[in-house]
Amino acid sequence: MLENAWIIPLIPAATFFLILAFGKRLPRKGSELGIAAVGIAFLLAIVTNVQWFQHVTDAEHEAETHTEETDSHGEETDSHEEELVEEEHSLALADGEVAGPVVGAAPAAAEEEAHVEVEPIERGWTWFENGGIDIEVGMLLDGPAVMMLFVVTLVSLLVHVYSTDYVAGDRRYTHFFAFLSLFTASMLGLIMAKTTLQLIVCWELVGVCSFALIGHWWEEKANSDAALKAFITNRVGDVGLLVGMITLFWAAGGTFDIVEINTLALDGGISQTALTVAACSLIAAVMSKSGQFILHTWLPDAMAGPTPVSALIHAATMVVAGIYMVGRLYGVFFQGLDIGISTVNLLAIVGGVTVLGGAGLAFVQNDIKKVLAYSTVSQLGYMVMALGVGAWTAAFFHLFTHAFFKACLFLGSGSVSHAVHSFDMKKDMGGLRKWMPHTFKTFMIGTGALIGLFPLAGFWSKDEILAGASQLGGDGGYKAFLVVGLIGAFMTACYMTRVIYLTFYGEFRGHGHPHESGPRITVPLWILAVLGAVAGFANIPNSGALSFVPDSVALRFEHFYEPKGAYFPVENFSHPEFDLAIAVVSTIIGAFGIGLGYLWYWRGVGVHGITERNAVARAGYRVLENKYYFDRLYTGIIAGAFKGPIARGVYWINQNVIDGVVNGAGRLSTVVGRFVYKRIDQQVVDGAITSSATAANNSGQAFRQITSGKVQQYGALLFGAAAVFAGAIIIFV
């Protein structure tokens, strides 16, 4: 299965066309096709995962025996081994260019487990040729890809099932499922992309699916506005993506291959300048796709789309594409930004600012989905920050756990709104725990995981990020980002407590009698909640206070999913150890945030109404309410200026200056023509007629023919005139 995993994205891709073509005629309007496809993809993803675990284990095993053999037999075995590898290579090439599973291990580095190389599984085909170079399309399957395969297919499957209930009866039900399929295909394609070019293609395709699904109810302008905003903001980031990838292409000597680029970046084959330029450009792409400040503004607006879409695309999968891309090209970022040895860099700053900025905005939202959206922004900030401080595994682990609990929260909010027909927490919710026990319980688990309560998933992944911020990097480490992370944790606890209170506690403020959703909604919720509860144990550390955890259980995520090979940083790259102090402090901070929220909302303790009384508090509130005025700047000032005065100004210049010259030239020649005809032809030439009748008659005819502008004559005239001009050039130049 490993070599054929490239089939997985093709299944939903084919389904997209099938649903568009036949969906409406099917009994369940095409949803059955979508579910079947993503179900099969999910099963294949599980098989792929299992086989990948085996592949990693084999690689280690091989490395161990290999070391022993080299010890006893010396060089002889070594050369034999090489032959074997070569043989495998040539065999593989004959068989449709399969490169792998070739397992190699440098003898010197084989001593430690950390240095075992697990070759990724690559397959490539020529896509097109350009400049004599064959540009490939193919699959790069390694730890992160396999992990994402599982996450994307699982969440997508659950969202598909959930949607059959949630969007039931929608007038574009079939289209909805078609685009879910296309999205799943594009996202899976992005995950397994072998080349940066393929990454760009899939990156844009997920963007277009996002556009179509945000604007699903395009009859209302607010929705289509949100869709446009998402697409265009992402295009702004894509400028960075294009520039970055192009820089890497040329800097790496004309290749799009991800493994090759990373390897070259790490062993000094690409200049530091190029790497830094590329890394900084690519950060712009991360900022837009993964909702980082200052290009985050589209993500909360994207909540205009149906809730399952928000869960799948705008929380669990697509928005992590930026994080994934950084992780994919980590060699480039690691070298380009000196992540291993510096104490501050652009990536970490962007992440850090986003953690706090996003969390701040989550406080003032009354729309439950918007709170979750800003929470997503903030959590994505954690991941970017983790990558920025060098904690690759922590970032991906957080991506993994976040996918489950955030999807759970979003789908939970959808379940709530399904019951009360609104997303407004203040107006239409409250006290729902009595009516919606399943939604309530799963939402609580998701919230606990998001806040990072022990032992839920978020606790482990967030803690690893915090430990990374305190331990990694050059001397002193990225301590500032530890502080950011802790403050973020506190804020998360506060705003989520607020959501819980407004939604599930107090008195019901809406209309009618809300009721629990059906099983197609609650079962996915429970599955995600359980995963959100236990996923943290996938990477339970066994260092520091937890050193009692046996090796065979500890750090499984890191063990299987972290790339091990020449295309992934080794030098200056390390893993943080479990730090009990940080774990305790972050838990206390989280509990403190919850407690504060409890006192404020349940007990009414604190300075309620301060925003009405105090000017400073009011100003602060207004800044948050206006989302730091980013929207006003982007939509109002920048986009407004381009759509309005600038475009009109350019067009005015076009019509009056450039076209003015053209029209002026036209008018001038008419005037000249008339002058020639009246003064010269009629007076001078005609005057001459009186003296020489025959000659004048002929020339008069000729002139008349010129000025009459008969189109048929132009050829002869043109040719003659051109010959004269050409002669002039030859003679005078």
Added chain:
Amino acid sequence: MDNNQFLTDWGLTLMVFLPLAGALVMMLIPKSEEAAHKWVALVVALATAGIGAAVIADFDYGATDTLQFAVNERWIDVISSRYAIGIDGLAIPLIALTLLITPLCIIYSWNHFPEPRNPKALLILLLVLHTGMLGTFVAQDLILFFVFFEVVLLPMYFLIGVWGGEQRQYASIKFFLFTLFGSALMLVSFLALFFVTGGDSFVMGDLAAGVASGDIDHQTQMLIFGGMFLGFGIKVPIFPFHTWLPDAHTQAPTVGSVILAAVLLKLGTYGFVRVALPILPEAAVDWAPWIGLFAVIGIIYGALACLAQTDMKRLIAFSSVAHMGFTMLGIATLTDFGLNAAVMGMVAHGLITGMLFFVAGSVKDRYHTLEIKRLGGILLKAPRLGWIMGFTAMASLGLPGLAGFWGEFPAILSAYEPGAGLNEGLFRVYMVVAAIGTVFAAGYLLWLYQRTAFGTPTEEFEHEDIPDVTLPEWLAWTPMLVLILVIGIFPNIVFGVTDDQMTSVAESIAAAVGG
């Protein structure tokens, strides 16, 4: 074997002049026999496509950089002009595009000829146009090239002037004179080239060899290239010579706009790659920074002008200025990547913008207006039309997986590392500007789509019955839509044909400047 020999000797000639012969036949048929005219025109166009397909199928794709089906016979001895034709990797994609577009235009017109109708005249003009376009792409002699290049002008002039919109007089004359102005300078350049290389031949290969071996003053080369720059540049059109285009497009009837966008604009870019660069490589290197500059200005400028438009067709017209900017940027880099991107850009723009004009024409037929603010909710009124429009708009903004992307991305890519003798820093600035242009492209196209297709219909059309896509429209559009998708997924369909030849063009330019 005999068949093959016949095809080799006569295939191209037959393909080029069959439409003209068809037009002559149609002249003999009385005007009132409309059905006969339609069928004759369609059969002739399809037969032409058939011959073309046979030629293209018989083409040796192992040697795309050599001239095949070449014919070189005496023609006008007095001025040493020869009937030299042939095709290679550069010509094939454009010939294929032309062979496809003309029959589709005839099918599209089938049931709704624009006022004042007269199918006979319109179809005859289309066929004459067809000959002119095909001839330009096969000509290997500059005089022959020039003749075909100009043959195209008249039919289009009449198409706009007779079947056009309210301001058709102004638009058609502007189109005619503006292009003629460029043509005159181009002809000057051709003649000058002829004389400075010894006055033996107008065949492109001979001229290139003449320039390469001769010791021609650099200043003269620059001037000659300058004349071509104006001639081809106006046709492309390059900023700031573009102002004829929006008027011509807006006023032209639908099929006129489609052919104008799909093929006529390509005559300019084709001229650069076919004539200007190979014959005058040294001058090309000196001109390239300026071409690049005008190209990227055009990208941003065209996009901004699009944002200011209130008329859908005029907006699409300005988008051509922006899109051709990418093509010209690719050409200006003088690299294999850039030139490949340019040819791909020509084909993709032909299909996509041609398609956009088709859609605009159909919208106009149904709503009798193209004013953006009066439209809206097309997706509700005519869902399939709305979908096709959305698909085409996405293709036009360069969505990967559709054809437009492969014209834009490699062009931007190539600007990072321009050819020998060009300033890297400058072209990298161009690269960033062009990349920013893609943001604007998304902006104006999606904004257009939002205002016309999303939302609900305006009061004016709320209760109006708007028919969805009709059969002739499906027949005319399906091949284009399929090709946009297929080329998007398998770009090698075009790159595979052009690559060898573009590589050799880039190499010979590099060799000529000693890089």
